[in-house]
Amino acid sequence: xxxxxxxxxxxxxxxxxxxxxxxxxxxxxxxxxxxxxxxxxxxxxxxxxxxxxxxxxxxxxxxxxxxxxxxxxxxxxxxxxxxxxxxxxxxxxxxxxxxxxxxxxxxxxxxxxxxxxxxx
Amino acid sequence: xxxxxxxxxxxxxxxxxxxxxxxxxxxxxxxxxxxxxxxxxxxxxxxxxxxxxxxxxxxxxxxxxxxxxxxxxxxxxxxxxxxxxxxxxxxxxxxxxxxxxxxxxxxxxxxxxxxxxxxxxxxxxxxxxxxxxxxxxxxxxxxxx
Numbered sequence: 001x002x003x004x005x006x007x008x009x010x011x012x013x014x015x016x017x018x019x020x021x022x023x024x025x026x027x028x029x030x031x032x033x034x035x036x037x038x039x040x041x042x043x044x045x046x047x048x049x050x051x052x053x054x055x056x057x058x059x060x061x062x063x064x065x066x067x068x069x070x071x072x073x074x075x076x077x078x079x080x081x082x083x084x085x086x087x088x089x090x091x092x093x094x095x096x097x098x099x100x101x102x103x104x105x106x107x108x109x110x111x112x113x114x115x116x117x118x119x120x
Numbered sequence: 121x122x123x124x125x126x127x128x129x130x131x132x133x134x135x136x137x138x139x140x141x142x143x144x145x146x147x148x149x150x151x152x153x154x155x156x157x158x159x160x161x162x163x164x165x166x167x168x169x170x171x172x173x174x175x176x177x178x179x180x181x182x183x184x185x186x187x188x189x190x191x192x193x194x195x196x197x198x199x200x201x202x203x204x205x206x207x208x209x210x211x212x213x214x215x216x217x218x219x220x221x222x223x224x225x226x227x228x229x230x231x232x233x234x235x236x237x238x239x240x241x242x243x244x245x246x247x248x249x250x251x252x253x254x255x256x257x258x259x260x261x262x263x264x265x
Contacts, residue, residue, distance in 0.1 A: 026173075056162075061177075064227075064236070070228065074228070088162035088166050095243040097223065
């Protein structure tokens with residue numbers, strides 16, 4: 001059995017990046033996301049959208065790595081948004097309080113508008 | 121399905137990466153059989169994943185195994201049909217009363233970002249019971265249909 005996470009990075013413009021995940025966000029999946037996120041941060045991109053449309057399950061170890069990414073983004077004046085979460089993943093993020101520091105959107109477009117500062 | 125026929129499944133998984141996903145397959149099968157909603161099935165799956173990785177990470181179970189039981193039953197005159205899952209290890213146990221409730225604000229300021237498992241389980245399930253001693257830990261989690 002393998003639930004290896006795939007991450008596809010998209011740069012719609014110079015200010016934001018979209019990380020599209022496909023698979024299980026556990027410790028190794030979280031580390032894959034972190035590797036891409038930190039490379040983007042290193043190149044000056046501090047507004048990230050995590051599109052979880054193809055992720056149906058996460059665990060708390062994977063989410064703790066997402067909290068590390070959030071911490072680094074906030075330290076650099078950045079923003080983190082999530083979109084296309086399953087109801088259970090969204091509920092879990094609410095339980096953990098992640099939604100107090102990162103925004104959750106149903107679709108990518110409003111998330112990107114928020115990251116670009118085009119909407120509240 | 122208005123009533124429910126009792127069903128029980130047992131599963132033993134090794135302490136190994138991603139074996140918790142094998143356990144979620146039983147949740148899906150029994151949840152669909154008892155006509156539980158997709159969202160509720162996913163919540164039970166998430167809770168089972170958390171209980172398994174807690175056992176994998178913290179129990180130091182000497183036999184390197186985690187035992188799961190999945191039961192579909194109904195409360196007569198009560199809240200109706202439910203899916204109950206036991207996740208048991210034979211590790212060193214812990215004191216559930218000494219668990220600290222994690223907070224996101226504190227996690228963002230500290231190097232410790234883990235420790236969310238029990239909070240997630242208790243939030244996603246309807247009833248949770250933790251029995252732990254020096255002989256092992258059993259988490260019993262129930263979700264009503």
